[in-house]
Amino acid sequence: GAGVSQSPRYKVTKRGQDVALRCDPISGHVSLYWYRQALGQGPEFLTYFNYEAQQDKSGLPNDRFSAERPEGSISTLTIQRTEQRDSAMYRCASSPALAGGYNEQFFGPGTRLTVL
Amino acid sequence: DAKTTQPPSMDCAEGRAANLPCNHSTISGNEYVYWYRQIHSQGPQYIIHGLKNNETNEMASLIITEDRKSSTLILPHATLRDTAVYYCIVRVTNTDKLIFGTGTRLQVFP
Numbered sequence: 001g002a003g004v005s006q007s008p009r010y011k012v013t014k015r016g017q018d019v020a021l022r023c024d025p026i027s028g029h030v031s032l033y034w035y036r037q038a039l040g041q042g043p044e045f046l047t048y049f050n051y052e053a054q055q056d057k058s059g060l061p062n063d064r065f066s067a068e069r070p071e072g073s074i075s076t077l078t079i080q081r082t083e084q085r086d087s088a089m090y091r092c093a094s095s096p097a098l099a100g101g102y103n104e105q106f107f108g109p110g111t112r113l114t115v116l
Numbered sequence: 117d118a119k120t121t122q123p124p125s126m127d128c129a130e131g132r133a134a135n136l137p138c139n140h141s142t143i144s145g146n147e148y149v150y151w152y153r154q155i156h157s158q159g160p161q162y163i164i165h166g167l168k169n170n171e172t173n174e175m176a177s178l179i180i181t182e183d184r185k186s187s188t189l190i191l192p193h194a195t196l197r198d199t200a201v202y203y204c205i206v207r208v209t210n211t212d213k214l215i216f217g218t219g220t221r222l223q224v225f226p
Contacts, residue, residue: 004159031212042203042216043160056213091159095212103212107159 002026004108006092012114013082021077021111025094032075033105034067037089049075050098082115089113120204125221128198134191136220138204141185148207149180150214151189155200160216163189165207194224 005024013019025032031050035043046065047057051072060066064082069075079086089112093105121139128134140149148167152160164171164178166187171178177190191198203219 033212033214035214035216042154042201042219043214045213045215048212056211059213089157093159104162104165105160105212105214107161109159110157 004092004094004106006090006108006111008111009109010112010114012116014116015083017082018078018080019082019113021079021090021113023075023077023092023094023108025073025075025092026096026106029094029096029106030072030098031095031103032069033093033095034075034077035091035093037091037110039088043091046077079113082113084115087113087115120206120217122202122204122217122220124218125223127223127225128191128194130196130224130226131193134194134198134222134224136189136191136202136204136222137186138188139186140204140206143184143206145184149178149184149187150205150207151176151178152203152205152214152216153198153200154203154219155197160203163202194222196224196226198222199224 007022033048034046037043045059047067049069064080067077089110091110093107095103095105097103150165151163154160166178180187201219201221203216205214
């Protein structure tokens with residue numbers, strides 16, 4: 001079956017531009033997570049959704065970052081007025097169950113964002 | 117959030133057992149210990165998790181000390197394909213937020 005997919009796989013943009021990163025979770029998975037990973041570091045939690053509801057956005061670095069999942073499936077992470085420090089790998093994960101029990105997260109291949 | 121401490125790197129000979137330690141001395145009673153690994157630039161991959169009892173699956177075994185302040189991931193017969201960064205994570209209670217540290221880079225050599 002298809003895993004988590006993300007698009008684009010690579011994005012190069014100029015400082016000040018807005019970018020939208022898309023995540024298509026595994027079909028039927030109710031929870032969706034966004035992480036950011038700098039080179040040589042572990043993934044850093046950004047936000048997550050149960051169905052269409054954003055449960056926790058404590059990891060979003062500032063108000064230039066936002067995420068939505070309007071129909072409880074595909075999610076978009078938007079970064080406005082990008083800065084060079086936003087350059088990183090952005091990873092999406094999904095899981096089949098809600099919080100509170102065993103819950104394996106399945107990660108996508110990531111979007112490598114480079115801000116010039 | 118409970119913090120974990122892992123050695124930055126380890127080596128293991130192919131075919132031997134790889135024992136990866138993790139300290140989580142501030143873990144709460146209902147927090148799970150999860151292990152993920154990341155091979156090269158791929159996304160992290162779930163390995164195993166546990167609460168208090170030792171666990172085993174087709175990939176690995178997880179040994180958790182009785183006081184739950186530390187754990188060890190065991191790969192019984194390491195192969196070259198097990199070369200990866202291994203993350204020990206304490207899952208935040210009642211959420212699925214995973215807080216990754218810097219992990220242990222395991223190098224399996226022939």
